[in-house]
Every structure is written in C-alpha cells, then in structure tokens.
Amino acid sequence: MPDNSELVMKGVSRIFPGVRGGQPTEALRPTDLTIERNDFVSILGPSGCGKSTLLRIVAGLDRPTTGTVTLEGQVIRGPGADRGMVFQSYTLFPWLTIRDNVAFGLREKGVPERQKWEIVDSYIDKVGLRGFENHWPKQLSGGMQQRTAIARAIANNPKILLLDEPFGALDNQTRGLMQELLLGIWEREQKTVIFVTHDIEEAIFMASRVVTMTARPGRIKSITQVPLPHPRHYTVKASPEFSELRLKLTEEIRGEAIEAATHG
C-alpha cells in the first residue's frame, strides 16, 4: 500500500443524548486526524475534553454521532482484535492467572497451543513478569497488573495499540518506569500507538506527536512534533528541548484546564 496512513478519522463527533429530558452533551466536535503506521501519538487534554471518547470510538466501544474512522481502509463498526486497548482501570480477568490473561486473545483467535504459549511467555518476559505467571491478578501490584494488561494487548498483535491513561492510577515512580518500559517495547517492536493522557511530561516523553484537545466540547487544538531522538532515556526529561516543549504545551493546556474547571 503506497499510502502509509494507518488510521484515518473524518468528521468524527459524539453527542451524548440528554438524561431525563436534559440538554444533550456535545463531547466531541467533528474531528479529523490521520495517524501513520508505526507512529506514536499522544492525545493530551484536561479531563472531560473528549479524549477518552475519541479513543473509545477508535476501539469500536462507542459509536460516533457523525463521521467515520477507517483502519487500513476498513471502516470501523465495532470492537475487534486489530485494535488492542489498555484501560486506566485494572481490567485483568480476576479468575485467570497472569499467563491465561495474556493468552486470552490468542485463545479466542484459535492460535495452536504450543505457538500460543511461546508468544505468551515471550511477552511475559518482555514486561518483566517471569515468576509471576501463575499468580492471580489480585496478588499483583497496580504497576504489575498494568504491565500484564500491556502484554495481553500486544501479544494479540493488534495493528494499533490504544492506551487510555494506562498509568493514571499509579504512583509517580512506578509511572516513570512504566513509561520507559512501554517506550522500549515500542522502539523494538514498532507499532502504531495512540496514548491518551492528561500528563504533559508523559505525553511528550512517549510520543513522536502530541495532539492537544480543548475543553468540552472537545476538538483538536494543536499538533506538536516531538523531535527528540530514539532510543529515549528518562534523562531526556531534563534536556532544554524537552523543557521548551513542556512550556509550550503547558501554555496551551493551561487555558483549557481553566476553562474546564470553571464550566465543568
């Protein structure tokens, strides 16, 4: 395919109907966005800006009121294994061991036993959870659970990986380590990734492009290239280039955050 664009959103909007005769909520203004293959895009915005709604529409878990999303030319009509997702809440299946959790999608696909466990074990290694394969999710810390959730999504080999504030519930130190881990996997494996966050530093550190969104109703405010070289080390966060980007995005987001805080 000569066209290198993987995911194309055209005029995607979402209006939630009013509850009990109330006003409908416009969560997302018609939005256009194109994401290229193996791109790592962060979507940054204050809470309630529709960034999660946008991601859920791409995942097929929510339907746009207008517009279409296409993945490799195919219109998205519902959820599917080609779009893996990691949620902010811990969504490991509590009745399955870590190993069986990671194997969930492969089993659904009907991958042969031996090959399945090879893939599962290799991803368990990559997220550093060897030795915990037979634990239940409840026995693991939040960071380990999210690592499993990442392994579970990538083991399924999706065309695009969607992350909805995956490290939002983690403490600061764990969060930093998780960012490096995910970035390391991305640098090695090359995947198309959309990463939703409200953390400016996280958005810059992870991505090659940062898309900022306005307060409700959400729409794209700006798209910023992140020209920092790969592989990125956490020390890049102290570099002047990084600070400059942080300052620029902070300015942009600040106004929106104030808007969101006053109008809710």
Place this chain on the structure above:
Amino acid sequence: MHPLEPISPRSRVLLGILFFVLFIAGWSFATFGGFVSKTFLADPLTMLQDGWLLLTKQGFLWDIAITVWRVVGGFILASLVAVPLGIAMGAYKPIEALLEPFVSFARYLPASAFVPLLILWAGIGETQKLLVIFIGAVFQIILMVAVSVSATRRDLVEAAYTLGAGDNGIVRRVLIPANAPDVAETLRLVLGWAWTYVIVAELIGASSGIGYMIINSQALLATGQIIFGIIVIGVIGLISDFAFKSLNRWLFAWRLA
C-alpha cells in the same frame, strides 16, 4: 469492644459455643424446673431418648434419607433450569424484558400455597414433593443469577471485546466465569430455603420424611420427637452449608487470593 474491631478465631469459636450452652441451659431450666408442662415441651434428655428410639426402632434414618433426596432432587432440577435462564436473561436484554416481569411476579407466589394444587395435579408421590421445591427455588435462582450477570463489570466485557472476543466468547469466557462465585453463593442460599419448602410439602399428604414424622408426633404429643426432628434439620442444614462454603472457597480461590 469497638465497632468493627476483629476478634481472635479462638474467642470467636468459644463465643459461638457459649450461646448454644446458654440456650440448652435455659431450656433445661424451664423443663427440669417444672416451669413448662411436659406435654408441651420435652426436656433435653427426653428429646435425646426419643431421638435415639426414632433412629434405632422406628427407621427415622430412612425418613432423613427420603427428605434429603427430595431437597437435593428438587434443588438440582431447579438449578438446571434456572441457572442457564438467569444467565441468558442477564446477558441478553430482550430475554430479560420478556421474562423479568413474570419471574418477579412468580417469585412472590408462596411455594407452600401450591401444595394442594400440586396434589391434584401430581398426586402425593415424589413428583409432587419435587415440584414444590422446584417452584419454591426456580424463580428465586433465575432472578438472582440474572441480577449478578447484569452487574458484570463493564470494563472487563469491553477488555474482552478489544481482545477479539465475539458475543459467544463474552458469555462463555467473561460473563459466566466472572459470576460463577455469585451464582454458587445464590445456590447455597436457595438450598437453605429449599429445606423450608420440603418440610411444608411433607406435612401434607406424605407418608415418609422428616416432616411426616413431625406431624405424626404431634398427634402423639411426642414433643421430644418433634424437637429432635427440627434439630436434625438444623444440623443437616449446617453441614450442607459448610460443605457448600468450602467447595466455593476451593473452586473460586482467585477471589480470596
């Protein structure tokens, strides 16, 4: 003693036993002290003697076996029908819309009130006894299972969808395993209620069973036997409840991990 403050396992067991001791002491005081007429309430020793005679001379073990078989039989029949229906109702909203109003209504029909009708329909044999328990249990199980399945964590269902699960996969690999512990807990609860229905069924039109023995003893003013029968039911209930709880803990260890 402070609110919600835990106590040691040892004192928990001791306190639990203490109340049984107090209860029997109160009973002994009332009967041996002559405060209650022997006609109306047998003393603990008479009760034990009567019980021994029942077991050794009057084939009460057979009655116990018959009653257990009725409870378990009716309960298993009800579970086989109700659990799949409840899962289908919880998972698929049109099925819920179709059945929920009727099941909610039927749930309040007292099983005991069906006894005369069921005698007309099914006679006084085993079928009638099983049907009483079936009617008493089936609607309760359907509704409770449907409620659990409806309340399945949405994010787990969504995660399964993004991992490529289809509708069938969602039911088989998310809704059922996620709710299996709740379903087991529901069954444990309803089994307890089934014991109430079986005795009612045996009080009328029966020729065997614990309930039959009780109603017979009433005619003979044998209160010792009646009390022994009641205690036997309590003990069996306690044992089955304990077995059910242990089984659930073993089956669903992931929940406690």
